[in-house]
Amino acid sequence: EAGVAQSPRYKIIEKRQSVAFWCNPISGHATLYWYQQILGQGPKLLIQFQNNGVVDDSQLPKDRFSAERLKGVDSTLKIQPAKLEDSAVYLCASSSPRGLAGTDTQYFGPGTRLTVL
Amino acid sequence: AQKITQTQPGMFVQEKEAVTLDCTYDTSDPSYGLFWYKQPSSGEMIFLIYQGSYDQQNATEGRYSLNFQKARKSANLVISASQLGDSAMYFCAMRVQGGGNKLTFGTGTQLKVEL
Numbered sequence: 102e103a104g105v106a107q108s109p110r111y112k113i114i115e116k117r118q119s120v121a122f123w124c125n126p127i128s129g130h131a132t133l134y135w136y137q138q139i140l141g142q143g144p145k146l147l148i149q150f151q152n153n154g155v156v157d158d159s160q161l162p163k164d165r166f167s168a169e170r171l172k173g174v175d176s177t178l179k180i181q182p183a184k185l186e187d188s189a190v191y192l193c194a195s196s197s198p199r200g201l202a203g204t205d206t207q208y209f210g211p212g213t214r215l216t217v218l
Numbered sequence: 219a220q221k222i223t224q225t226q227p228g229m230f231v232q233e234k235e236a237v238t239l240d241c242t243y244d245t246s247d248p249s250y251g252l253f254w255y256k257q258p259s260s261g262e263m264i265f266l267i268y269q270g271s272y273d274q275q276n277a278t279e280g281r282y283s284l285n286f287q288k289a290r291k292s293a294n295l296v297i298s299a300s301q302l303g304d305s306a307m308y309f310c311a312m313r314v315q316g317g318g319n320k321l322t323f324g325t326g327t328q329l330k331v332e333l
Contacts, residue, residue, distance in 0.1 A: 149318060157318055206268060207319070212262065
């Protein structure tokens with residue numbers, strides 16, 4: 102079974118530029134998550150989708166961040182315009198309630214490392 | 219609000235020895251789940267083990283076991299027979315029943331396995 106795919110793996114941009122990240126979840130996983138992991142910290146949830154609907158976006162900085170999952174499969178996360186403090190690893194995860202003993206375990210992709218100069 | 223505390227920024231262990239990584243949590247929700255993830259330098263978060271708040275027995279997965287002490291609100295990860303490939307960052311995380319499936323993570327423990 103293929104895991105969560107993310108691209109690009111690395112991205113370097115200047116502040117005030119825009120950037121987009123792509124995620125393809127594990128096949129059949131209805132729930133998709135985007136996390137931000139700043140160096141030295143644990144991941145923080147930005148947004149959670151159930152199919153193509155938003156479940157939780159309470160920690161998404163909506164003035165500059167946006168995300169969509171139009172067909173309930175792939176998702177894109179966009180930052181526009183980027184700030185220096187957006188430098189982080191952006192992790193995508195997916196889960197299914199039919200997974201490991203019903204625990205709805207989240208499985209993560211390799212992440213995108215963003216550097217804003 | 220939920221909180222996960224990992225007080226060990228770094229740990230060293232000799233190859234083939236066992237090591238315990240500490241995790242304490244705080245929540246008022248009676249139903250919750252605790253997870254441990256491994257993050258190698260490549261960046262991917264790898265799921266290791268899960269413990270539900272109502273589980274009667276401590277979870278085990280191969281060389282990983284979870285020492286769950288509910289009254290003390292601790293969920294320590296025990297890695298037996300450490301291997302060089304175990305060197306990584308380890309994160310404890312919690313999900314509560316009333317919080318969707320959102321995970322709250324600790325700050326992690328960097329484990330280094332030495333020869």
